[in-house]
Amino acid sequence: MELLIQLFLGFLGIYTVIGVLFALYFFFKGAFALDPLIEESKWTVRLLLIPGAIGLWPLLLFKIINKSRTSL
Amino acid sequence: MGLDYQTVLWNSHKKKYDLWIAIGVFLYLLTFIGITILTNPETTAETLIIRAFGTLAIALLHIVLLIGPLSRLNSRFLPLLYNRRHLGVSMFLAALIHGAFSIIQFHTLGNTNAFYALFTSNLEYDSLTNFPFQVLGFFALIILFLMAATSHDFWLKNLSPKIWKGLHMMVYVAYAFVLLHVFLGALQQQPSLWSISILSIGFIVIASLHLKAALQESKIDKQTAIKVEDGWEFVCTVDEIPEDRAKIFIVQKERIAIFKYENKLSAISNVCKHQGGPLGEGKVIDGCVTCPWHGYQYLPANGQSPPPFTEKIATYRLKKIANEIYVHPEGLAEGTAIEPIAL
Ligand code: HEM
Ligand code: FES
Numbered sequence: 547m548e549l550l551i552q553l554f555l556g557f558l559g560i561y562t563v564i565g566v567l568f569a570l571y572f573f574f575k576g577a578f579a580l581d582p583l584i585e586e587s588k589w590t591v592r593l594l595l596i597p598g599a600i601g602l603w604p605l606l607l608f609k610i611i612n613k614s615r616t617s618l
Numbered sequence: 619m620g621l622d623y624q625t626v627l628w629n630s631h632k633k634k635y636d637l638w639i640a641i642g643v644f645l646y647l648l649t650f651i652g653i654t655i656l657t658n659p660e661t662t663a664e665t666l667i668i669r670a671f672g673t674l675a676i677a678l679l680h681i682v683l684l685i686g687p688l689s690r691l692n693s694r695f696l697p698l699l700y701n702r703r704h705l706g707v708s709m710f711l712a713a714l715i716h717g718a719f720s721i722i723q724f725h726t727l728g729n730t731n732a733f734y735a736l737f738t739s740n741l742e743y744d745s746l747t748n749f750p751f752q753v754l755g756f757f758a759l760i761i762l763f764l765m766a767a768t769s770h771d772f773w774l775k776n777l778s779p780k781i782w783k784g785l786h787m788m789v790y791v792a793y794a795f796v797l798l799h800v801f802l803g804a805l806q807q808q809p810s811l812w813s814i815s816i817l818s819i820g821f822i823v824i825a826s827l828h829l830k831a832a833l834q835e836s837k838i839d840k841q842t843a844i845k846v847e848d849g850w851e852f853v854c855t856v857d858e859i860p861e862d863r864a865k866i867f868i869v870q871k872e873r874i875a876i877f878k879y880e881n882k883l884s885a886i887s888n889v890c891k892h893q894g895g896p897l898g899e900g901k902v903i904d905g906c907v908t909c910p911w912h913g914y915q916y917l918p919a920n921g922q923s924p925p926p927f928t929e930k931i932a933t934y935r936l937k938k939i940a941n942e943i944y945v946h947p948e949g950l951a952e953g954t955a956i957e958p959i960a961l
Contacts, residue, residue: 551737558733581776587623594625597767605781 565600572599572606579610623772635701639708646674664723671716676796678709683793683824687831689899689910693863696901699910703769710766717759720752751802758795761788774912779893797821850937850944856883856961857941864907866898869947873898874934876943877907877918882958884918885934885945892929920955 568576573592576599577584584592599606650670654661661669685702689695725735740750765786768774774782797817804813853867853876864875866888873888875898886907888898895911902908906915906924916923916931923929930953935946938959950956 547741547743548738551734555731555733555737577772581772583623584772588625590625591623591770591772594770595772597763598770598773601764601767602777605777609776 562600565603568603568607569596569599572596572603576606576610579613580606623770631697632701632704635697636704639705643674643678643708643712646677647671650674664719668716668719668723671712671719672800675709675713675716676800678705678712679793679796680820680824682706682709683789684827687827690831690896691827691834693860693899693901696899696910700908700913707766707769710762713759713762717755720755724752747802747805749798749802751799751806754795754799754802758792758799761792761795765789765792771912783893793824849948850946853943853945855941856938856943859883859943862902864898864900866896867945869934869945872932872947872949874945874949875907876936876945877902878961879905879918881961882918883936883938883943883961884956884958885936886916886918886921887932887934887949887952889931890914891923891931897931919958920953922953 577592647670685698689699721732725732742748804810859865859878862879864877866875874885875888876885879902890897890909892914895909897907900908900910907918908915921931921933932949932952933954933956934949936959937944
């Protein structure tokens with residue numbers, strides 16, 4: 547059980563650290579790539595998006611990569 | 619819908635509701651702390667905060683879960699539905715304070731990592747009654763976090779309706795975790811008949827209201843038009859539709875909503891372009907049909923979102939004979955203008 551818990555918490559920790567790094571990228575660039583409407587919105591909107599970017603980074607990464615592929 | 623995103627969508631209504639949320643939260647905390655100090659003066663400040671915010675969170679969670687079925691059963695509750703988002707975020711913040719203080723209070727004293735301690739201080743994972751209840755709270759908090767974090771319109775649009783809806787339906791999973799968390803916590807610490815009976819009553823009320831709303835919906839689905847006159851179907855009489863609201867009907871398997879507003883009648887598809895919300899359960903605000911789910915708007919006479927928006931839904935022809943309303947079951951192309959029936 548302890549091993550399982552350690553694995554799970556380790557996974558959660560790594561997931562969160564990557565999420566925080568991704569959220570920085572998302573704040574400065576990623577959000578624009580995902581939705582052009584962001585350009586006309588205030589920067590505080592992107593500030594509010596940070597928790598969501600930390601929590602859902604794999605999904606967002608996937609969406610951004612997909613988008614840049616189809617627009618090529 | 620929206621040309622740009624607002625940080626927080628605030629209009630005078632929403633501000634008023636948020637003020638009520640703030641006042642309610644403040645009064646609740648004041649009452650809870652007052653009663654605890656009077657009846658249990660040796661309670662420490664940390665315990666007080668943990669209990670006050672834990673119970674606040676679960677009370678708000680109950681309100682959030684009740685608003686959905688209540689507004690389907692009675693349109694008077696609709697304004698609450700339109701303003702549910704901030705209530706949900708407040709609930710998460712209350713739960714976060716509760717959880718953070720619990721972790722600090724119970725798990726930061728040793729030299730192991732606090733989260734590791736949270737998961738391992740009680741290892742009776744195979745026990746039914748001694749199951750580590752705090753772990754259940756932790757998982758509930760993660761779900762509530764994801765929901766609060768994605769409550770902004772940006773996520774609604776960019777996550778795709780299916781994923782967003784799925785994520786927010788997880789509130790029921792979170793509710794189940796919270797129920798078990800509180801239930802087991804009460805059992806393991808100081809069995810209190812009070813908290814267990816309040817929780818059970820809360821659960822019964824929530825479950826039965828959801829059931830009642832679902833039954834009412836399936837009733838609408840089953841009803842069929844009574845008489846047909848050269849293709850036109852009779853649906854109801856004029857006075858059966860309340861002012862600025864609609865009645866929902868099924869014609870040829872499509873759900874339509876007939877709205878009465880400004881002494882006129884118009885029929886549009888009941889299905890919102892955004893995520894299929896039930897437009898007929900919304901009301902007419904500033905001349906626009908307003909979706910009860912996230913507030914997309916449509917002009918009743920042509921099914922178009924007011925400029926600069928571009929959403930369009932199908933419209934339906936109506937005919938009034940004496941006091942009876944007839945609808946032509948064939949919908950017109952999305953966004954087709956139809957002269958409303960004057961009353
Ligand atoms: C990391 C997450 C969480 C932790 C570590 C945690 C911890 C605790 C602890 C230690 C208690 C017992 C407090 C006492 O009896 O003094 C408790 C009770 C309670 N918790 Fe949580 N909890 C968490 C999440 C949640 C969430 C998400 C909710 C509701 C939305 C919640 C609602 C409650 C309620 C209503 C009680 C009973 C009232 C009380 O005794 O304080 N908890 N929790
Ligand atoms: S379903 Fe979202 S606004 Fe109608």
